[in-house]
Amino acid sequence: MxxxxxxxxxxxxxxxxxxxxxxxxxxxxxxxxxxxxxxxxxxxxxxxxxxxxxxxxxxxxxxxxxxxxxxxxxxxxxxxxxxxxxxxxxxxxxxxxxxxxGIAFMQSLPRRRVRELLTEQLATTRQIDADLEEMKAQWPDPGAPPHAQHLLELWRGVFRSNAEWAMDMRERLAAGEFCFAED
Amino acid sequence: MxxxxxxxxxxxxxxxxxxxxxxxxxxxxxxxxxxxxxxxxxxxxxxxxxxxxxxxxxxxxxxxxxxxxxxxxxxxxxxxxxxxxxxxxxxxxxxxxxxxxGIAFMQSLPRRRVRELLTEQLATTRQIDADLEEMKAQWPDPGAPPHAQHLLELWRGVFRSNAEWAMDMRERLAAGEFCFAED
DNA sequence: GACACACTAGTCAGAGTTGACTAGTGTTGC
DNA sequence: GCAACACTAGTCAACTCTGACTAGTGTGTC
Incomplete structure (x- = not known):
């Protein structure tokens, strides 16, 4: 919503x-x-x-x-x-x-603020990745259904991929790409 | 649902x-x-x-x-x-x-069938990745909001990550991992 | 000039989802 | 022995979402 x-x-x-x-x-x-x-x-x-x-x-x-x-x-x-x-x-x-x-409208914020928020985004995403890793260790049986361990790996892939994307975007901002409010 | x-x-x-x-x-x-x-x-x-x-x-x-x-x-x-x-x-x-x-319950199908379905899954996922790539080329202005090009890249990352996971799982099945119906 | 077709600009009923709540049953500390 | 708390086993009203539908307006074409 x-x-x-x-x-x-x-x-x-x-x-x-x-x-x-x-x-x-x-x-x-x-x-x-x-x-x-x-x-x-x-x-x-x-x-x-x-x-x-x-x-x-x-x-x-x-x-x-x-x-x-x-x-x-x-x-x-x-x-x-x-x-x-x-x-x-x-x-x-x-x-x-x-x-x-959020990305679609990021330019209505100042560039600096967007970089701060992307840094928070990265921290959260990495934290989730770490939490999933830790959760994985709590299942002893990787061969039995429902393969929860492997499903957690599937999701970790998503979060790692998003983190990479966010890092790349943060670098673009630092490099002066895009036009921002108050630039 | x-x-x-x-x-x-x-x-x-x-x-x-x-x-x-x-x-x-x-x-x-x-x-x-x-x-x-x-x-x-x-x-x-x-x-x-x-x-x-x-x-x-x-x-x-x-x-x-x-x-x-x-x-x-x-x-x-x-x-x-x-x-x-x-x-x-x-x-x-x-x-x-x-x-x-689906992965959670894959073992109620025969191993061979699961491999077939994972192959279809891979084909679909790769097709989506290719479609997004093509769609990206239709936006001429990568610097302007809403950055639709970059958002498509964000999603492509997700699909590529899922494809890798599915390939890995298919290899595990081929290697005889897990127990299946009719094994 | 009239018929088909596509586009504009939505609405609607029915299905699905959610946060918050209920109400009974151990159980632990003092 | 009893108050407070956690766990069991859900329910409910309100909200949201969806596929299918409506209805008016160009527009091409024979």
């Missing part, structure tokens, strides 16, 4: 004003359905939810020449706070979908 | 007879919550669902000396068919959680 919320807030914030379908189309043009489980109904649901919570407001209707009228949304102060909270949490998160959504 | 269903059917089948909490405890002893998103209420939900669908039956109550009476479940013919269908689908699935559940 927090992934869709971040994506919706991020798109509305970046565009200034947007209706549901515009958010939907923007996210689909980013192939969000490839790197998260976000699907159209979830997007509309998140928009309504954020509106009810006062994170988005509807300054008016856009009367479109073609198609039905569409409700325009704009981000509020409270929405901005939620956006930055979700963004920082996402860049720290070991969940690959949430993390991906 | 299919992950929980496979896990529940597999545990009931392996034990012959089981009540909800026994399934729950078995799965938790396997650390299923570490390598899937399966949580207790989902387990109870799946048990009831499978019962309604005739995949499980309740031959009787176990009157326990301590605690409330518990409903015992047993797998039906139809349940067996579902079990094997889910198991084969899981071993072929690129979804790491589903795949993990």
């Amino acid at each position: 927090s992934t869709v919320r971040l994506l919706v807030l991020g798109v509305v914030r970046a565009r200034g004003e947007a209706h549901g379908y515009a958010v939907h189309r923007q996210l689909m043009s980013w192939r969000v359905d490839t790197w998260t489980a976000v699907k159209p109904p979830s997007i509309y649901h998140a928009v309504k939810q954020l509106d009810r919570e006062g994170k988005l407001v509807t300054p008016g209707l856009a009367t479109s020449p073609k198609g039905p009228n569409r409700v325009l949304y704009r981000i509020t102060e409270e929405g901005q706070r939620e956006y930055f909270a979700l963004l920082e949490a996402a860049l720290r998160s070991p969940d690959i979908e949430e993390f991906g959504a | 299919s992950t929980v269903r496979l896990l529940v059917l597999g545990v009931v089948r392996a034990r012959g007879e089981a009540h909800g909490y026994a399934v729950h405890r078995q799965l938790m002893s396997w650390r299923v919550d570490t390598w899937t998103a399966v949580k207790p209420p989902s387990i109870y939900h799946a048990v009831k669902q499978l019962d309604r669908e005739g995949k499980l039956v309740t031959p009787g109550l176990a009157t326990s000396p301590k605690g409330p009476n518990r409903v015992l479940y047993r797998i039906t013919e139809e349940g067996q068919r579902e079990y094997f269908a889910l198991l084969e689908a899981a071993l072929r699935s690129p979804d790491i959680e589903e795949f993990g559940a």
